[in-house]
Amino acid sequence: MKTNVIAGRVKEFLIQFPPFLFLNDEDLNKLALHVEIVFYKKGEIIFKEKNLPKNHFYVLRKGSVKLTANSELMDICDEGDIFGIRSLIVKKPYIATAICDEDAIVYLISHEIFEPILKGNPEVSMFFAAGFAAGKTIFRNEIETDVSLNTLAIKSFGQSGLTGLNRIPEKSRKVYCFPDWTIQQAAEKMKSENVGSIIVVDKNMLPLGIITDKDFRTKIGTGIVEISATVANIMSFPVSCIKQNPTLNEVMLVFMKKNFHHLCITGDGTGNSPLLGVISDHDLLVEQGDNPAFLIKKVRKSVSISDLTDARNSLEKLTADYLEKDVSIDYVAEISSEIEEAILHKIFEFSLEEMQSEGFLEPPCQFVWLALGSQGRREQLLRTDQDNAILYEEEGIENKEYFLKLAIKISEGLNQIGFEKCPADIMGSNPKWCLSLAEWKGVFSKWINSSSTSSILNSTIFFDFSPVYGNTELAEQLKEHIFEHTSENEVFLSKLAVNALSSPPPLSFFRNILLEKDGDHKDMFDIKARAMVPLADLARLLTIYHKIPETTNTYQRFEKIKLHEKEQSLFEDAAIAYKFLMKIRTTQGIAEQTDGRFINPKTLDKLRRQVLKNIFETISELQALVKVRFRTSMLT
Structure with missing residues (x-):
């Protein structure tokens, strides 16, 4: 066994891997100067389980090291992996034996040198608290911590995405008038203040209504209302309000969802507290040049499918930009869903006009278009296959014929902007999935009561529906x-x-990520089937069990489920794990212009690969909980 220290080369190696890549230059130099380099032969034991820890831990420089416990394989360490640190930190015997699977070069790092670095660097502490070193989780059971496993994982390399939380600057002035003012007085005030709107308030400064330039054009310019009348005759009410000091995200979503152009800022976000300021969509353009509120305006002004295709392409570019800036994935998904729904609304507008030109007047009864799959869960960030259905109010042959014809036009419009038709024909244009309310209730009752394999599969597909039009x-x-x-x-x-x-x-027996064995995606990881679908299935099941109908979104489901469960941190992990998977898949899909389903693990750095492994542990814990609770062993 020979030792040698070459600080420069040691530093160059360590800086490639977490948690050392989080260190500043001074700490890295200090570590590199004190690293001991050791050569071990194949079969040589580095340390044994149940032995007391030595005063250093290990970083594998080259070769392979197996970790075994009770003669069973726990893990295999490769280049850059850390091992032997858990016992050192918690001052307990080794829980595994480390044995060289092949000749290995190992760095030994003194605990005395590393401990002050660990305590003084939050990102390094989070790395170990999340259990990213080889072997079992380090802190989760032995040391009290309020931070969940995958939250730490995601925060440790910037996945929390706080970019979208920038605050709207406070406005120093607010332009307002009182209900007994004349329209002319209000107009003069707007002119002198050089603004396009004025808020009508009562004596306590509570907002009552709003007047904009548009009101003057449509109500005064047309002669409907005299300019000498009071402002109460033309103001729009009630006003829309938002709480003090809102974020860009919060304001953006309100403008997009409700198609407003102005928001009153009040202390509690309602009209029951005094007016503090006003935000307009113009303010957003100033704060954030190319923003989704502007994009959704373009969608609503579209006059052709070609315009909608351009808007969908712009959304993809906006999504890529948000991901690059590390905006939180749940906000990106919310923005994307709102714009997708606006696009669908336009396709309906075009299709209904076309139906009228063909002699079909208004829809024969009330109906609603249901999005299924990822769109139904408001998780669609890429152009995937269509999954949808139609639900209409009253049974009847003529009603069905009308809605089938309409669904065909909608499906064709979606196809033209890049959403391919479902290979399994799960679309409203299929007579099986274009049904009245009574028929849909009958279909679901049949699936639930029969509980056959096909019925369960159909339930998982259709239960995640979300109304998007009608x-x-x-x-x-x-x-x-x-x-x-x-x-x-x-x-x-x-x-x-x-x-x-x-x-x-x-995970395979050797704790490697299972890859596709053959076909077009050989040696790739199916992130949808092997990670996202299991989490979505678990969230759906527990949502039904706890009677939580409010959302179909997977990570929102987990956040609500945790309120009903004892192991709250497990469900927090699951929610953030799903967001991480969404981000990985979306990033991959945009980069390769695919649906992002198949990932080459070699494109992921060591930390992201380890995060995936930790996510699999979370899935395993959830499945163990479900297995016991629903006594599934009796059915298999």
């Missing part, structure tokens, strides 16, 4: 029917649980 009350009635018939049906829940356990965590 009468949303119809969708709510269907959802109530589903929850009423599923939440108390133990057989159905157990079968749904078995389905949620059908994809075990994708």
Whole structure:
């Protein structure tokens, strides 16, 4: 066994790997100067389980080291992996034996040198607290911590995405008038202040209404209202309000969802507290040049499918820009969903006009278009296959013929802007999925009561529906029917649980990520089937079990489920894990112009690969919980 220290080369190696890449130059130099380099032969034991820890831990420079416990393989360390640190930090015996699987060069780092660096660097502490060193989690069981496993993982390399939380600067002035002012007085005030709107307030400064330039054009310029009348005659009310000091994200989403152009800032975000300021969509253009509120305006002004295709391309560029700037993925998904829905609304507008030109007047009854799959969960960030259905109010042959014809036009419009038709034909243009409310209730009742394999599969696909156009009350009635018939049906829940356990965590015996063995995607990782679908299935199952109908979104489901469970940190991990997977898939899809489903693990750095492994541990824990709770062993 020979030793040697070459500080420069040691530093060059360490800086490539977490947590050393988080260190400043001074700390790196200090470590490199004190590293001992050791050569071990194949079969040589570095340390044994149950022995007390030495005063250093290990970083594998070259070769391979196996970690075994009770003669069973725990892990295999490769270049850059850290091992032997858990026992050193918690001052307990080694939980594993480290044995060289082949000749190895190992760096020995003194605990005395490293401990002050660990305590003084939060990112390094988070790395170890999250259990990213080889072997078991370091802090989660032995040391109290309020930070969840995957939260630490994601924060440790910038995935938290705080860019979208920038605050809107406070406005130093607010232009207002009182209800007894004449329209002429208000106009003169707007002119002198050089503004395009004025807020009407009461004597306590509570906002009552708003007057804009548009009101003067449509109500005064046309002679509908005399200029000598009071402002109460032309103001729009009630006003839309938002709380003091809002973020760009919060304001953006309100403008997009409600198609407003002005928001009143009040202390509590309602009209029951005094006016503090006003935000307009123009303010957003100043704060953030190319923004989604501007893009959604372009969508609403589109006059052709070609315009919508351009808007969808712009959305993809905006998404890529947001990901590059590390904006939180849940905000990106929310923005994307709003713009996608605006695009769908335009496609409906075009299709309904076309129906009228063909002699079909108004829809024969109330209806709603249901998005399924990732769009139904408001998680669609890439152009994937279409998954949708139509629900209409009243049965009848003529009604079905009308809505099938409409669905065909909608599906074609979506196809033209880049959403391919579903290979399994799960679309509203298929007569099987274009049904009245009574028929849909019957279909779901049949699936729930039969609990066959095909029925369970259909339930997982269709349960995640979300209304995106039409009468949303119809969708709510269907959802109530589903929850009423599923939440108390133990057989159905157990079968749904078995389905949620059908994809075990994708780690091999050697703790490597399982890859595709053949086909076009050989040696690639299927992030959808092996990681995202298992989490989505578990979230759906527990949502039904706890009777939580408010959302179909996977990470939002986990955040609500945790309020009903004892192991809250596990569900926090699951929510953030799903966001991480969404970000990985979306980034890959945009870069390769694919649906991002298949990932080459070699394109992921060591930390991201380890985060994936930790996510698989979270999936495993959730599946173990479900297996016990729903007694699935009795059904398999």
